[in-house]
Amino acid sequence: MPSTLDPDLRRALAERIRYYHELGIYDFYWRGNLRSAPAVDPQPESRDQMPARKSIAAAVTTEENIFEVLTPKPEHNVADPVAGLQLIREDLGDCTRCKLHKQGRKQIVFGVGNPRADLMFVGEGPGADEDMQGEPFVGRAGHLLNNMIKAMGIRREDVYIANVVKCRPPGNRTPERDECETCSPFLMRQITVIKPKVVVALGAVAAKNLLAMNAPMSELRGRFYDFMPTGARSSDPSWQGAKLAVTYHPAFLLRDPRQKGEAWKDLQMVMKFLGLKPLLKTE
Numbered sequence: 507m508p509s510t511l512d513p514d515l516r517r518a519l520a521e522r523i524r525y526y527h528e529l530g531i532y533d534f535y536w537r538g539n540l541r542s543a544p545a546v547d548p549q550p551e552s553r554d555q556m557p558a559r560k561s562i563a564a565a566v567t568t569e570e571n572i573f574e575v576l577t578p579k580p581e582h583n584v585a586d587p588v589a590g591l592q593l594i595r596e597d598l599g600d601c602t603r604c605k606l607h608k609q610g611r612k613q614i615v616f617g618v619g620n621p622r623a624d625l626m627f628v629g630e631g632p633g634a635d636e637d638m639q640g641e642p643f644v645g646r647a648g649h650l651l652n653n654m655i656k657a658m659g660i661r662r663e664d665v666y667i668a669n670v671v672k673c674r675p676p677g678n679r680t681p682e683r684d685e686c687e688t689c690s691p692f693l694m695r696q697i698t699v700i701k702p703k704v705v706v707a708l709g710a711v712a713a714k715n716l717l718a719m720n721a722p723m724s725e726l727r728g729r730f731y732d733f734m735p736t737g738a739r740s741s742d743p744s745w746q747g748a749k750l751a752v753t754y755h756p757a758f759l760l761r762d763p764r765q766k767g768e769a770w771k772d773l774q775m776v777m778k779f780l781g782l783k784p785l786l787k788t789e
């Protein structure tokens with residue numbers, strides 16, 4: 507895709523593709539020269555004004571990353587999720603795509619777990635322990651997440667765990683919008699390769715980035731969303747997308763343990779959908 511594309515046309519095209527994604531249309535093909543194509547009407551609705559959608563959810567597709575999302579990916583024709591994840595990791599490389607690469611990260615925290623998992627957990631970004639060990643959710647919050655997973659009657663090795671951004675934000679600050687928008691296409695590709703039945707967004711940052719919805723946790727929790735990652739092929743007969751649920755981030759639950767009961771309700775909803783039986787109660 508030429509980087510010299512007229513900015514207005516580029517913006518209009520990105521808006522139109524985002525609009526199609528909201529309708530559940532993900533597959534596009536190239537016909538002819540874009541420069542000779544007719545102008546595209548921009549859609550009036552901006553993402554900041556986007557109302558909460560009831561059933562169709564797709565990750566944020568911005569003007570800046572839309573062409574990245576639409577570019578054919580090396581894993582697209584690979585059926586084995588282990589090989590697919592490996593190809594995504596190789597594509598990520600020693601990533602310098604956003605400013606987090608030069609703000610003190612020790613390493614990229616790609617993701618961990620079962621490449622064929624029915625259940626995926628997505629947090630916002632690595633903390634100090636994760637940055638040190640190269641694995642998501644290994645500190646105190648990770649310990650609590652492990653207990654939550656155990657309480658669902660499964661093991662950490664059974665699920666896949668990743669974050670919206672793969673490098674530690676300095677001082678554990680919230681990842682900024684441009685960082686999330688630059689990094690999240692790799693998360694979308696991971697989800698597309700793993701093809702989980704359920705994705706659980708841990709906390710507001712993960713939820714808002716996955717759902718492209720700006721709403722408080724009280725509105726985001728308590729229901730399933732139909733989720734198809736941006737860039738995934740809706741025509742893939744082996745996967746029609748995942749259910750997405752939102753619950754509190756374990757780090758928040760450590761600060762406010764009174765909310766553990768609410769988080770447990772969210773997980774019970776997921777367990778019911780997946781047919782899981784609880785073994786233990788959360789700590």
Ligand code: SF4
Pocket residue numbers: 598601602603604605606607614671672673685688689
């Ligand atoms: S956060 Fe993601 S996009 Fe930014 S440098 Fe790290 S891997 Fe690259």
